[in-house]
Amino acid sequence: MDSSFEHRRGTATVTLRRADGSLLDLADVVVEQRRHAVALGGIGFDLVALAAARAGLGTSAPGAGDGETGDVFGGSGPEAAADLVDLWLGVFDTATLPFYWAGFEPVPGRPDTARLLAAARWFRERDVAVKGHPLVWHTLAPGWLRELPDDRLEATVRARVGREAADFAGLVSTWDAVNEAVIMPVFANEQHENGITRLCRRLGRVETVRLAFEEARAADPAATLVLNDFDMSPAYDRLVEEVLDAGVQVDAIGLQSHMHQGYWGEERTLEVLERFARHGLPLHLTETTLLSGALMPPEVEDLNDHRVDSWPSTPEGEERQADEVVRHYRTLMSHPSVEAVTYWGLTDRGAWLGAPAGLVRADGSPKPAYDALRSLVRGEWWLPPTTLRTDERGRVRVSGWAGGYAVSSGGASATFDLPAGASELEVAVEVGGG
Incomplete structure (x- = not known):
């Protein structure tokens, strides 16, 4: 019995881009969990x-x-x-x-x-x-x-x-x-x-x-x-x-x-x-x-x-x-x-x-x-709405229970899946708007 639940958790580096493909750098974004992988x-x-x-x-x-x-x-x-x-x-x-x-x-x-x-x-x-x-x-x-x-x-x-x-x-x-x-x-x-x-x-x-x-x-x-x-x-x-x-x-x-x-x-x-x-x-x-x-x-x-x-x-x-x-x-x-x-x-x-x-x-x-x-x-077991700031390469680091997540910034939003055990997984998430 693994009471630490590490096999249920994941950490990912999420790269955010605007609709035109440019990096969403040095910006505040809100990340929140939507569902569990289980x-x-x-x-x-x-x-x-x-x-x-x-x-x-x-x-x-x-x-x-x-x-x-x-x-x-x-x-x-x-x-x-x-x-x-x-x-x-x-x-x-x-x-x-x-x-x-x-x-x-x-x-x-x-x-x-x-x-x-x-x-x-x-x-x-x-x-x-x-x-x-x-x-x-x-x-x-x-x-x-x-x-x-x-x-x-x-x-x-x-x-x-x-x-x-x-x-x-x-x-x-x-x-x-x-x-x-x-x-x-x-x-x-x-x-x-x-x-x-x-x-x-x-x-x-x-x-x-x-x-x-x-x-x-x-x-x-x-x-x-x-x-x-x-x-x-x-x-x-x-x-x-x-x-x-x-x-x-x-x-x-x-x-x-x-x-x-x-x-x-x-x-x-x-x-x-x-x-x-x-x-x-x-x-x-x-x-x-x-x-x-x-x-x-x-x-x-x-x-x-x-x-x-x-x-x-x-x-x-x-x-x-x-x-x-x-x-x-x-x-x-x-x-x-x-x-x-x-x-x-x-x-x-x-x-x-x-x-x-x-x-x-x-x-x-x-x-x-x-x-x-x-x-x-x-x-x-849940990540509530959390404000993070992207770095100069448009990245945020997200840690939580594996499952579906949403990210939003300036009225635009996107979703991504956080897998279990992926400590350095990069996920390109396109965020609409300029």
């Missing part, structure tokens, strides 16, 4: 309805209520969501949008494309990167998929993957291509078999993963494709190995960390990171939660089985959550393989399983964990 994200579910409404679209999925599950991903209405915008943008730079097939296309041929496109554009206009979750998953597969014969089932799944990857190319830069494949061949919910499980039993896990990755990559070669799972046991480790040995091109390994039964702690977290880092791929902590209320009993095997009438956030739980959020993010950033962290839910309002896992209370007020995380990622 994606520090949150789910954007709460803001979908707001973005859709501002684009003149409906606030629920087409066909919601007509199919079996409708608009399953929850989220806040436009008015409630408006109160969350500044809080969301104040700590996150990457948004995960919901592409759960049952809610995205509750009726065949009526996908929720327009609303999700509006949401993706809304985030991109605010310099937020966008991720889609997920393309293939047995849970929340649409009920109508069960009725298809095997040949049509496979063709329909392929078409679904390709359609979404193509429609959102240039907006959604990362996809959870397959979610929770470790249990996919054996999963069936209490009421009925689902189409994805049947497909996986016929093709096998590796070939189902290949189907999703190859169709998504063909539709959008620039996208980062993630294999994602909640199972941190050796079973997932073996699946990753099998998938890579089969020649499937995986861009990142997704690790879920829903800590409803208690914080993992530094030792376990680092053990998990080390175990999956051996595959040589970037690690994305795709779904992180820490509770600010009572913990789920340890004997519960499937988190979905724990249902309570009320699950409040408590003062003592909020203090614990704030401490654990900081410890967890510090531990993740200490490991060089970690390239993305997504916190699973800004607010307790509509939270998964009703758990008090949000950084913001249901009434919209920030918990201590929100303030603690913001102080970390936009304070301790």
Whole structure:
């Protein structure tokens, strides 16, 4: 564990030029950080309805209520969501949008494309990167998929993957291509078999993963494709190995960390990171939660089985959550393989399983964990607007956490990326104006 975070920091000599090519020498310039090189994200579910409404679209999925599950991903209405915008943008730079097939296309041929496109554009206009979750998953597969014969089932799944990857190319830069494949061949919910499980039993896990990755990559070669799972046991480790040995091109390994039964702690977290880092791929902590209320009993095997009438956030739980959020993010950033962290839910309002896992209370007020995380990622690990003076050769020396930066002078501005560990990297940045 590198608590100095030197592998996350960089120093660069930045040469500034005017639009006419002359050096911007002996001038005051303002340099500020815009984003981290590591994606520090949150789910954007709460803001979908707001973005859709501002684009003149409906606030629920087409066909919601007509199919079996409708608009399953929850989220806040436009008015409630408006109160969350500044809080969301104040700590996150990457948004995960919901592409759960049952809610995205509750009726065949009526996908929720327009609303999700509006949401993706809304985030991109605010310099937020966008991720889609997920393309293939047995849970929340649409009920109508069960009725298809095997040949049509496979063709329909392929078409679904390709359609979404193509429609959102240039907006959604990362996809959870397959979610929770470790249990996919054996999963069936209490009421009925689902189409994805049947497909996986016929093709096998590796070939189902290949189907999703190859169709998504063909539709959008620039996208980062993630294999994602909640199972941190050796079973997932073996699946990753099998998938890579089969020649499937995986861009990142997704690790879920829903800590409803208690914080993992530094030792376990680092053990998990080390175990999956051996595959040589970037690690994305795709779904992180820490509770600010009572913990789920340890004997519960499937988190979905724990249902309570009320699950409040408590003062003592909020203090614990704030401490654990900081410890967890510090531990993740200490490991060089970690390239993305997504916190699973800004607010307790509509939270998964009703758990008090949000950084913001249901009434919209920030918990201590929100303030603690913001102080970390936009304070301790952040370069605020800083005035520097160029030398006679138009140079300034910039040091900070790797990521995106902006520089401005006299009303003109430009951007540049500060890489990690580049102590003397020269970056020519053109600043407009004379």
